[in-house]
Amino acid sequence: MAHIAFVVPRFHTNLFHATAALLDAGHVVSVLATGAGSGEDHSRLTPILLGTTPEPGAVKETLRRLKPDLLFIRTAADLSRQAAKVARQQGLRAMRYDLLTLDGAPTAKQRLLHWWRGLPGQRVTPVRTPGDRAERHGAAHFLPWPVTRWADVAVTDAVLRQTPVPVLCVGKLGSPRKNHLPLIEALEALGGGEVARLTLVGSLNRVNFADGASYHDTLQQAVDARDWIEMRAEVPYAEMPRLFADHAICVLPSVDEPLGFAPVEGMAFGTIPVISAQSGSAGYLTGGTDGVIVDMQDPTALRGGLEPLLHDAGTRRAMSAAARATAESELSPKRFVERMEAILAAG
Template identity: 25%
Template sequence: MKILFVAPRFHTNQVEIIKILLKKKHEVFFHVATIGKTEDHSLVKPVCYKQSKLSRFIEKKFDKGQANKRFYFPGSGSYWRAMRQLQPQIVVIRDPYKLFSLLAAFFALLTKAKIIFYTQEDLLRPRSWKLRLKQQLTIKFFRAAWITPIKSTNSPGNKGWPRYMYHVPLPVSITPDDACRKDISTEGPRILMIGKYHQERKKHMLFLQALGNLKKKYRFKATMAGECANEEQQTRFMTIKAAAQDLELNDQVDLKQNVPFTQMADLYASHDIFVLPAINEPYSISVSEAMGYGLPVICTDTCGTRFNIYNGVNGFVIKSNSVEELTTSLEALLSNYNNLYQMRLQTLQYAGENLSGDAFYSTFAQVIRERFSITMN
C-alpha cells in the first residue's frame, strides 16, 4: 500500500511509524514544509516542494519573518502534478487547518486517496458545539478519519467526540527485557530529563531545585539534555548551568547540548528514571521513548502523555509547578532500589503492550478497516 504523510516537518516521533510500515512492506512517502538540520532521513527522504509566491507574500505579511512556516504551501500546479503522479492510497495529514494541509487534503480527495487527519489532542477532551461541528464537517467533507495519540481517562465534561475520530498510539522503540535487569550503579540511580533549554515551561529550574533537596540524602546522577542551537537557547543554558553551580550540583548533574538523534538510544539506556516537569506539554514523545527503555516516568498533570502513567506502577503524575511533589516522587524511587527495579519491569511491559510498533499497526489497521473498509496486508 502506498502511504503519504504530509506534515510541517519530519518529526522524530514519526520514525517508529515509518519503521513498522516499511516492515509491513508498505511504500512510504513524506511531504514537508521545512527540513531540519538534525533529522534522520535514513528511512525515508522528506520532500519539500518550492514555496508558492502567494505563500511567501502571506508569510511576509503575517508571520513577520518567523521560521515556523505556518503559512507555507507549494505552488498548486506543481503540487497537483506531484500528487497525481504519486497516486497515494492513504494520505495522513498533520493539523488539517494549515494551508498546506488543506491543499494536500483537496488534492488527495481528487485522486480518491483515503484521508486521515492527525492531531495531538485529547480524544476525550470537552469540545464546544462549534468545535465539534467544525471537526465533524471536516471529516464528512473529506470522507476522512481523524486520529490522535492522546486519550485521557478523566477528561471532565466530556460528551463524546466526533464520529470517525480514533485513538492511535505513537509507537516507540522497545528495548529488550534484559536491559531492565541491570544493577543500579554504585553512584546511585541515573535520572534523565530532556527539554529544549530556552523553553521556560520545561521547568529545568524546578528539576534542579528538587535535586538540590535530595542531594544530601541520596546518591544519584542526573543528566539534562536539550537543544542549544541559537543565542536564546545558549543564554538560557548558561542560566541553568549557573543555577546548578549555585545549588552545588556540579558533581551530580551533567548538562548536555544537541545530542544527535542517533545517540538518543544510548542516552535512554544508560539511565534509570525519566523526569519531565514541563507544564502544558501537548504530547511528549520523550516520555513514551523513555518508557520504551523501561524508565519509570515522573511527569505533570498538564502533560499530554500522562494517561500512560499509573502512580506507583510505572511512574508518578505530579501537580504542575510543585517542587514538593517532584521531590517526593523522586525520593520514592531513590530510596528503594527494589521498588525502582520492579517499576522498571512494569514500565517496559506496559510500553511493549501499548506503545510498540505492533500496537500502533494493529490499531492503525483497525481504523483503516472500520472507516474505509480496506484491509491492510
C-alpha cells in the first residue's frame, strides 16, 4: 500500500470522498491545506493546516516526516510553491492537479505561473472533452473525483413520474455565469409551472452586472414573479442527498465552468444530469444515455435538451437508471482507487 498526500487550499467534500476511498482500500493518506472551511468532515482524516504562507521549514519538515510515495499539488497560494520545491529537494514523486482538459495545453500565462511555482510537469485532471474516453494523454492522467450515495435516500419511481417534474439547479445565486435566468426562460417556454417545479440552490455571493445592477436582486425578482420556483440559499451539504432524491433532474447551465460537480454527485442518487458543454463535468456523460449535454452558445439547446425529459416519464426512468449505473461504475470509489493505483504503478 502507498502513502498518498494532497496539497490543497482546503479539505473540500470532493476530496473527503476520494480520501475515504483510498483509506478503505488500505492506503495511507495525508492532506496539507492552507486552512479549513466550515462544514468540513474530519471523521476519517484531519488535514495538516500550514497556512497560505507557511513558516520557513514547516513544509520541509512535514514532508520529511510523511515521506509520501506520491504528492498531488493543487494551486494553494505559496504552499504549492513550497511543496513543489521541497518535493524536488527530497526526491519525492509529485504531480500537479489542474482543471485543464486531459488533452488540453496550458496558456502562456499558465506556463509562466507553473514555472514560477516550480510545479511538476506530470499532472492529473478530472476534466475530459465530451466523447473522449482516454485515461492518459502524454503527461496527463484522467482522475475524476468519486461519487457515492452517502445517505440512504435515492430518486424513487414516484419522483420520476411526478408532474410537474421537479428540477434542481445548484450554483452561486449571485453569479450571472450560472445562467439561472436562461434556465427559467427555457422552462417557461416549455410550459413553466404546468410542466416543471424548479428549485434553485446556492451560496449568496453577489456579482453585479456591468451597469451596477445586482444579479441576485434580478434573479430574486424573477423567482418572486413565479410561484413554481423556490430559491434556497446556503443549504448545508448534509441536506444535499435529500434534495437530489426529491428531484428528477439537476441542471447545470453554466458557462466558463471549470468542473461543476453537483449534477455528477446527484447521479449517485439517480438524479438526471443536464450539463452545459461549457462545463468540465460534461465529459463525464454519454450524452443522451446517462444525461444530457447542452451547448449554451445555442439559445435553443437548453429548451431542446429539457423537452423530452419533461414530457416523457419513460425517458426519465431510463436516463435516471443509466446515470446511477455510471455513478456506480466509472465514477465509483472503487474505480477511483483503480485509477489511482494505475498512476502509482506508472511511476
